[in-house]
Amino acid sequence: MAYASAAGTLCRIPVIMTEHSRHYLDVRARRRWEKRFFAYGLDALVEVSPQLMEASAVKDGVSRSKIQTILNGVDIATLQQADGSGFRKEIAASENHFLIGSVGRLEHIKGPDILLDAFAAMAVSAHEARLVYTGSGSMEPHLRERAAALGLSNRVILAGARSDIPEILAALDCFVMPSRSEGLPFALLEAMAAGKPVISTSVGHIPDILKHGQNGCLVQPESPDELSKTLLSVIKDNTLRNTIAKQAPEIVQRQYAQSVMFNEYEALYDSLCR
Incomplete structure (x- = not known):
């Protein structure tokens, strides 16, 4: 943000930054002052959820006149048409x-360690379960x-960074978002659009999307025990899985279509380039 703000000021061109989440849990005053200072050089700060907008205005002190909320949107058709059989064959599933799968950076804030602990706790009760990390x-x-220390090396797959996310999501039976902090994650919307049973921590904008037991399941962050129990419930309850698979794509279609997001960004760009 610092370099972009400086370059925009020197070149007299508009500068826009989009914040997708609180990438840090550090709330020290220095962090807040840094963001407030560099935001002076921005023409617009786009937040992907109302919660992030409030955090920037109230906690960071960024002028509300510069902040605009544009919700993330996904390509629903591509996600629903994807074929996951190739990926399942690739990992011998x-x-x-x-x-059970997760898509995202393997960093502390994304909670991959929480998911592994939850999987370990329920693995004995669900011998058919496999865990796939993509990222x-x-x-x-x-x-x-x-995973090796837990004796789960043959049941935990680290697939690395991939470009075939629609196909990987299509291959999953359940998607998990175990993050400690989020805004409005693309991966969650993509999994919902693909009709996957979704379990997520109740952080950021996610509780506004997921209604527990209807279009997904919510658990508290930093709670591998709760996540483990919820995973077992989803595995054993066909009715719950079918309910989520039906309702999850409907809310994405209504509120988080990619075309809506594109239109709002285009309108913002037009307003700043006049």
Whole structure:
């Protein structure tokens, strides 16, 4: 943000920044002053949820006149037409395996360690379950070592960073968002659009989207025990899975279509370039 603000000021061109989440849990005054200072050089700060907008205005002191909320949107058709059979074959997952997956950076704030602990707690009760991480990050070595220590190396797949996310989501039987902090995550919307049973921590804008037991399941952050119990419920309850699979795409279609997001960004760009 610092370099972009300076370059925009020097070149006299509009500068826009989009904040997708609180990428840090550090709330020290220095962090807030840094953001407030660099925001002076922005023409617009786009927040992807009302919660992030309030945090920027109230906690960081960014002028509300510069903040605009534009909700994320996804390509629903592509996600619903994707075929996951190739990925299941790639990781040697049979029809009997229940694939639990997460898509995102393997960093502390995303909670991949919480998901692994939850999976370990329920793995004995669900022998058919497999856990798939899609993404890369600094926690990857720790997750690999922890899975080995738990005797789960043959049931935990670290697929790395991938470009075929629609196909991977299509292959999953359940999607988990275990984050400690979020705004409005694309991966969550994509999994919902794909009709997957979704379990997520109740952070950021997510509780405004997910209604527990209807179009998804909510758990408290930093709670592997609760997540483990919810995973078992989703695995064992066909009715719950079918209810979520039906209702989740409907709310994405109504409120989080990619075309709506594109139109709002285009309108913002037009307003700043006149």
